[in-house]
Amino acid sequence: MQPKALILFGPPGSGKGTQAKLLREKLRVPHISTGDMLRERIASGDQLGVQVQGLMHAGRLVPDEIVNRLVADRTSKADCSGGFILDGYPRTLQQAEVLATQLRRQGFQPVVIHLKVDYTKIIARIAGRRQCPVCGALYSLTSNPPQRPDHCDLDGTRLAIRDDDKESVIRERLEAYDRQTRPLLDYFAATGEPFHELDGNDGTPQEVLAKVGRVLNLE
Ligand code: ADP
Numbered sequence: 001m002q003p004k005a006l007i008l009f010g011p012p013g014s015g016k017g018t019q020a021k022l023l024r025e026k027l028r029v030p031h032i033s034t035g036d037m038l039r040e041r042i043a044s045g046d047q048l049g050v051q052v053q054g055l056m057h058a059g060r061l062v063p064d065e066i067v068n069r070l071v072a073d074r075t076s077k078a079d080c081s082g083g084f085i086l087d088g089y090p091r092t093l094q095q096a097e098v099l100a101t102q103l104r105r106q107g108f109q110p111v112v113i114h115l116k117v118d119y120t121k122i123i124a125r126i127a128g129r130r131q132c133p134v135c136g137a138l139y140s141l142t143s144n145p146p147q148r149p150d151h152c153d154l155d156g157t158r159l160a161i162r163d164d165d166k167e168s169v170i171r172e173r174l175e176a177y178d179r180q181t182r183p184l185l186d187y188f189a190a191t192g193e194p195f196h197e198l199d200g201n202d203g204t205p206q207e208v209l210a211k212v213g214r215v216l217n218l219e
Contacts, residue, residue, distance in 0.1 A: 002109040003083035005075075005099075006216075007090070009184070010115035012173045013122040013129070015200050015208060018138055019115065020087040022209045026218065032074050033087040034067045036136060039162075043133075057163045059172030061180060064094045072102060083108065091181045100191070112188045113212060115200035119174065126170050130159040144205070 006023065008016040017033060024031040038056060041049035052062040071089055074080070090096040103110050117125075128141035132152035139146050139159060146152060150159050164173060188195050196215040200208055 002107055003081065005083065005103050005108040005110050006085045007110060007112045008085065008087050008115065009112055009188070010200065011117060011119075011122055011177045011181075012170070013126040014115040014117040015205065016087045016115060018205045019113075019208060019212060020085045021136075021138070022205060023085050023212065026209070026213070027083070027085070029083045029085060030074075030077075030079050031085045031087060032071065032080075032089070034070060034089040034091075035087075037070050037074070038062060038067075057169070059164050059169040059176060061091060061176055064092055064098070067091075068095060068098045071099070075102070075106070075108075090184065093184060093187060096184050096187055109193075110191075111194045111216070112196065113215065114185065114188075114195070114197045115208070116197060117200045121201055122174070123167070123170055126165050127167065129165055130161060132157050133160045 006027075008020055010016050017035075020031045020033065023029075038049075038052055042053050042056065043049070048066065052066065055062050067089060071086070075084060086099075090099050100110070124142070125140065130139040130141065130146070130150070131137070132139075132155065134157045135152065135154050137152055137154050138144075139152075146159060148156075151157065152159060163169075198208070198211050198215065203211075
């Protein structure tokens, strides 16, 4: 059987990152988040980080060539040979086309999972989102608060609010999603590759994971 490239697709705040982390534990394959990779580059202050910082903080997409290169480099590493999870990529038609060619050449089966969530929920979720700047663990002030306020349960680091999680920037990100990313749904449907749509509005992350497991025929 071909190894799978699981593509988690959905608007910002739909729970892609949370599901990707849970799936990584379950499937034991790498979780590739373009957002996390770009934030790491900003934190390290290297040239690419400096180049993308302004766009990311404004809630705009970074150029396709940059993310295409990051993903191609990452997925060609040995630990991806049994499959991997993509979170936040592809986000434009050009990215999707580049990815499709790459997956075909490398022999991975793409499987898209679309997490559908209403806009009103998204804004509330993103506003309450906190992340550990060291280990990347995600928290929600309403549904998954840390045990000690403002500190990571895993390593005690003070939790951070992402620069682009401010309300004015959230709107820009949702607009970018509508304009550049949502149209990919038609593209995916037309490829004839496996495509699953799930309601991500309600339930705990574990309950949503169970739905993902069912469509993927895990267990
Ligand atoms: P979210 O899905 O919650 O918006 P991400 O961490 O996936 O969060 O993305 C944060 C930001 O990183 C995006 O707003 C964009 O600026 C940049 N980014 C991430 N992935 C991509 C991508 N595939 N193409 C272009 N920009 C990206």
